[in-house]
Amino acid sequence: MTTTSPPAANARFAAARQVADAVLFEGYVLYPYRASAAKNRLRWQFGVLVPPVWGAAHHEHSFQRTELVMEPRGAATLAVELRFLHAQRRTVEEARGDGSFAAVPELHLPDRVLVPWDEGTEEHVKMTVSVAELAAGEVTLAFARPARTETEPVLGADGRERGRLVRRTERIDGVLRLRAEELDVPYRAFKLTAVVENTSSWTPEADGADRDAALPRSLVAAHLLLGLDSGSFLSMTDPPEWARAAIATCENRHTWPVLAGEPGCADVVLSSPIILEDHAAIAPESAGAMYDATEIDEILALRTAALTDREKREARGTDARAAAVIDLADSMPPEVLERLHGAVRALREITHPGPPDRPSAAPGLPGDEAVFKPDTPWWDPAHADPADPARDRILIDGTSVGAGSRVLLRPGLRRTDAQDLFLHGRTAQVEGVLHDVDGGVHLAVTVEGDPGADIRREQGRFLYFQPDEVTPLEDA
Incomplete structure (x- = not known):
């Protein structure tokens, strides 16, 4: 020693x-x-x-x-x-x-x-x-x-x-x-x-x-x-x-x-x-x-x-x-x-290799399979990511829900924004279905009767709820 x-x-x-x-x-x-x-x-x-x-x-x-x-x-x-x-x-x-x-x-x-x-x-x-x-x-x-x-x-x-x-x-x-x-x-x-x-x-x-x-x-x-x-x-x-x-x-x-x-x-x-x-x-x-x-x-x-x-x-x-x-x-x-104002650190290069005779599927994304360029990060615009919030749909209680669908809002108690609780029982229109990199699904909605709904659509500023926080209504 x-x-x-x-x-x-x-x-x-x-x-x-x-x-x-x-x-x-x-x-x-x-x-x-x-x-x-x-x-x-x-x-x-x-x-x-x-x-x-x-x-x-x-x-x-x-x-x-x-x-x-x-x-x-x-x-x-x-x-x-x-x-x-x-x-x-x-x-x-x-x-x-x-x-x-x-x-x-x-x-x-x-x-x-x-x-x-x-x-x-x-x-x-x-x-x-x-x-x-x-x-x-x-x-x-x-x-x-x-x-x-x-x-x-x-x-x-x-x-x-x-x-x-x-x-x-x-x-x-x-x-x-x-x-x-x-x-x-x-x-x-x-x-x-x-x-x-x-x-x-x-x-x-x-x-x-x-x-x-x-x-x-x-x-x-x-x-x-x-x-x-x-x-x-x-x-x-x-x-x-x-x-x-x-x-x-x-x-x-x-x-x-x-x-x-x-x-x-x-x-x-x-x-x-x-x-x-x-x-x-x-x-x-x-x-x-x-x-x-x-x-x-x-x-x-x-x-x-x-x-x-x-x-x-x-x-x-x-x-x-x-x-x-x-x-x-x-x-x-x-x-x-x-x-010092900010930097994105969580964007890692992720590839999803699949069998040689078929393209790989993006985790958490429903629908068509994704064709990924080798060694191309998922966030790169060159990535052939098929996710499309305006066209994607998900099943909620056996009902297909996507852009244009009407839903009843039932915010859960786990939400951090207490103001969302005031929207309990209100109806809303789904504007898009979004998927995050962890496989989570989020519904972008505008509340029916909201006088600022058109402005929200124009600016892309929506309210977001998870699938278990809404009940599907009849499609618009």
């Missing part, structure tokens, strides 16, 4: 590191990016591993457990990288005339307002171990980060010292435990178990100690990168049939492993405290980190650009990453902002 990662492992993790960084800084600082904002006063929500004594008393986690199945080849080695943030408490002190300093809630500078804040410094624990060693018994790596205090002078525009920032970091102790158990399956495969644990002996001096006292001694946004130099990991959500029973026995606590890196590769796993899908990726339109996944980048960029100068000064003084967001929003060209 070594406590460093070879260059090959670092290169292997490179493709996954962008998503891992998003996990590391998820919710780090939220819009409007100021320490004074209410939602920035309760921080560090994901992957926080607190000291055991604190966790037991306050029902927070002190460990993560990852289990997954891997297929190593030959004398494979496993590279592991534990990544987390170490919270350091920053206070602001103003310089006095006698050379002393005094703590202050704010220090005003021309370009920023400095305020107390908990910063997060990146920490990495790396190790490389052979699969054979893991199969022989548990491998343990203990690690520690010492307490320290650092000061940074704050200079004014004239070069004189206006104050200083004092950063205090508390000690963190932890352990990384790994083991592999060979499985009784048709192929050479192992169940890998990786446990990350905060082993700090810190005990609150008083029962009244709050979470803020525990955070500097916690592993924040903790997650693992796992890589095989030879072999592959199995997807937890889409394993091969022979491995499904083994996957079902895997127990993941406070984390979830997914295949990471480029699609088609299975030699890297990201075990994240945030549930992701296999091969998750950052949108290529994203111009930079916004640290706030609960809102759309476009909205955040527009809102950030609209902050007042006073608000921007405070955001810049809150954190270097918040300052970078402000600068990004202020300097974003219109063409970059326009790219």
Whole structure:
């Protein structure tokens, strides 16, 4: 076992590191990016591993457990990288005339307002171990980060010292435990178990100690990168049939492993405290980190650009990453902002191969068979898609329903638009039958007696109901 990662492992993790960084800084600082904002006063929500004594008393986690199945080849080695943030408490002190300093809630500078804040410094624990060693018994790596205090002078525009920032970091102790158990399956495969644990002996001096006292001694946004130099990991959500029973026995606590890196590769796993899908990726339109996944980048960029100068000064003084967001929003060209407006991601190239002597049929589409060009995506205009909403018909209670049919509306309670319930019992005319890519059927209708029906037809703006929400009437 070594406590460093070879260059090959670092290169292997490179493709996954962008998503891992998003996990590391998820919710780090939220819009409007100021320490004074209410939602920035309760921080560090994901992957926080607190000291055991604190966790037991306050029902927070002190460990993560990852289990997954891997297929190593030959004398494979496993590279592991534990990544987390170490919270350091920053206070602001103003310089006095006698050379002393005094703590202050704010220090005003021309370009920023400095305020107390908990910063997060990146920490990495790396190790490389052979699969054979893991199969022989548990491998343990203990690690520690010492307490320290650092000061940074704050200079004014004239070069004189206006104050200083004092950063205090508390000690963190932890352990990384790994083991592999060979499985009784048709192929050479192992169940890998990786446990990350905060082993700090810190005990609150008083029962009244709050979470803020525990955070500097916690592993924040903790997650693992796992890589095989030879072999592959199995997807937890889409394993091969022979491995499904083994996957079902895997127990993941406070984390979830997914295949990471480029699609088609299975030699890297990201075990994240945030549930992701296999091969998750950052949108290529994203111009930079916004640290706030609960809102759309476009909205955040527009809102950030609209902050007042006073608000921007405070955001810049809150954190270097918040300052970078402000600068990004202020300097974003219109063409970059326009790219954030939207992109279609679900349009995948789908072909439906059939027997050589007959064309393939589109799934979920009734009627004539579809003749698909080889390797032509279904959404391409060149695709010979026979769907025609104006002519397609479906059977409802034995009655053929299509454009021109009259139906009685019976909206179901499952509908999200409560206003549709007011249409219960109204009659409507079907304007078209539509099929979605999942095989679902939707009826486009106009309500009889609606004075705007002609406008709706002209603009193609209809109401939509599913077949089980209408009762056929006589055809028009």
